Amino acid sequence: MGVIKQQFKDISEKQNSAIKDMLKEHGDKKIGDVTLSQVYQGMRGITGLVTETSLLDAQSGIRFRGFSIPELREKLPKAPGGAEPLPEGIFYLMLLGKLPTEDDVHHLTSVFQRRSHVPSYVFNTLESLPINTHPMTMFVIGVMALQNESRFAKEYQKGMNKKDYWGFMYDDVIDLIARLPRIAAYIYRRKYKNNEHIEPDGLLDWAGNFAHMMGYDTEEFRELMRLYLTIHADHEGGNVSAHTTHLVGSALSDPYLSFAAGMNGLAGPLHGLANQEVIKWILDMQAELKSDEPSAKQIEEYVKKTLSIGKVVPGYGHAVLRVTDPRFIAQMEFGKKHMPHDKLLQTVWRIYEVVPPILQSLGKIKNPWPNVDAHSGSLLYHYGFKEFDFYTVLFGVSRSLGVLSSLCWDRALSLPIERPKSITTVSVNNWLQGKEDIAGD
Numbered sequence: 001m002g003v004i005k006q007q008f009k010d011i012s013e014k015q016n017s018a019i020k021d022m023l024k025e026h027g028d029k030k031i032g033d034v035t036l037s038q039v040y041q042g043m044r045g046i047t048g049l050v051t052e053t054s055l056l057d058a059q060s061g062i063r064f065r066g067f068s069i070p071e072l073r074e075k076l077p078k079a080p081g082g083a084e085p086l087p088e089g090i091f092y093l094m095l096l097g098k099l100p101t102e103d104d105v106h107h108l109t110s111v112f113q114r115r116s117h118v119p120s121y122v123f124n125t126l127e128s129l130p131i132n133t134h135p136m137t138m139f140v141i142g143v144m145a146l147q148n149e150s151r152f153a154k155e156y157q158k159g160m161n162k163k164d165y166w167g168f169m170y171d172d173v174i175d176l177i178a179r180l181p182r183i184a185a186y187i188y189r190r191k192y193k194n195n196e197h198i199e200p201d202g203l204l205d206w207a208g209n210f211a212h213m214m215g216y217d218t219e220e221f222r223e224l225m226r227l228y229l230t231i232h233a234d235h236e237g238g239n240v241s242a243h244t245t246h247l248v249g250s251a252l253s254d255p256y257l258s259f260a261a262g263m264n265g266l267a268g269p270l271h272g273l274a275n276q277e278v279i280k281w282i283l284d285m286q287a288e289l290k291s292d293e294p295s296a297k298q299i300e301e302y303v304k305k306t307l308s309i310g311k312v313v314p315g316y317g318h319a320v321l322r323v324t325d326p327r328f329i330a331q332m333e334f335g336k337k338h339m340p341h342d343k344l345l346q347t348v349w350r351i352y353e354v355v356p357p358i359l360q361s362l363g364k365i366k367n368p369w370p371n372v373d374a375h376s377g378s379l380l381y382h383y384g385f386k387e388f389d390f391y392t393v394l395f396g397v398s399r400s401l402g403v404l405s406s407l408c409w410d411r412a413l414s415l416p417i418e419r420p421k422s423i424t425t426v427s428v429n430n431w432l433q434g435k436e437d438i439a440g441d
Ligand code: CMX
Pocket: 239, 269, 270, 271, 272, 273, 274, 307, 311, 312, 313, 314, 315, 316, 317, 318, 319, 320, 364, 365, 366, 367, 371, 372, 373
């Protein structure tokens, strides 16, 4: 067994028995009440999931195993001469619950390199898709084609002891994370770069190699990819991509099936697709105003117009956060360091000044502040990465680190199939009239 797998086994076995003891003593304790509005309105604020890898606080933002983004940018190992964390480090942290050393991260880099082979039939499957297929659709289809490689699925068919589930899931998870950059880069080069592909560079880290295979070989762009793939990795368990991966995995669907399901959720415009929508919205604004430096007044009018035709302002608002997303701030810092005079970034920062008071004045939006997607596209655009309908794929490659390390934990803790209770409005009305018991009271 590999060193990291062995550590995961030891740590998760300990955690498993601690949880069993806790539930024996406190299993009947109530965590909260559920209101009828919460049931009808997206289960907002109902605590109903365990996700070990990260925790989101409405006021201070995401913490990965207790560490904030600024702390991780300082503490996680970096590439030689680099300033941004290597995403291998956040995966290690989420999986094992402790900060990695430089050696741990190098070890993971070489494991990912070793296991990154993608069989040719996956590329052939991608080749068979019309070129105008959305890159997220291609990404999901690539992952689904790769499902044929699942060790878990094969072992399950042979007949597997429950105790062995986690080990095969773990192996699939590592294989899948290792292979995703190759699939994503293939889609990028096929769709936008005349199908001219670039061989992986065995000396580069996971993010650096991904940048290289897409055709971006400057050290500054690699640094952006390292930051990007670190900060998008996880956002606790209730968001659509994480929850879907967990839900599908709870049926013992293997990591390929589970992750592909999560990616279908990430492809929605209210979730991950918002990153492409933001750039599209800004470019449309620039085209309409015939200016790449719109003033605050012009932005204000454009925002009001967007709202008046019943559209959302992409990149703003959040179901949990009630402050500016720390992931937005990390990207703004990167921009101020590397490209402070870029006109598109300056527009993003001007939008940040203009939009929150307008959204606030509507009185119904719970969070008028920018989320991660408000900033990410502008950084990519600066480096000439202008194919914005690909941006969500980058988010997806990063999100694999969080949702798949969580999937390892799901199986290691033997979490059961997820099956909440649903109700009908007829039963609700009957309950309100005292004719039916739906609340268990
Ligand atoms: N622009 C305009 N209206 C907005 C808005 C925005 N950015 N954010 C919320 N609202 C509206 C909602 O549509 C809702 O309107 P109705 O009552 O008319 O239906 C009202 O304000 C209340 O919504 P909320 O409780 O504040 O927000 P939700 O928890 O329901 O939704 C989110 C959260 C992110 C879907 C929403 O803020 C939104 O649509 N934002 C724009 C899309 C976006 O940036 N998504 C990316 C989120 C991060 C990610 O997952 O990647």
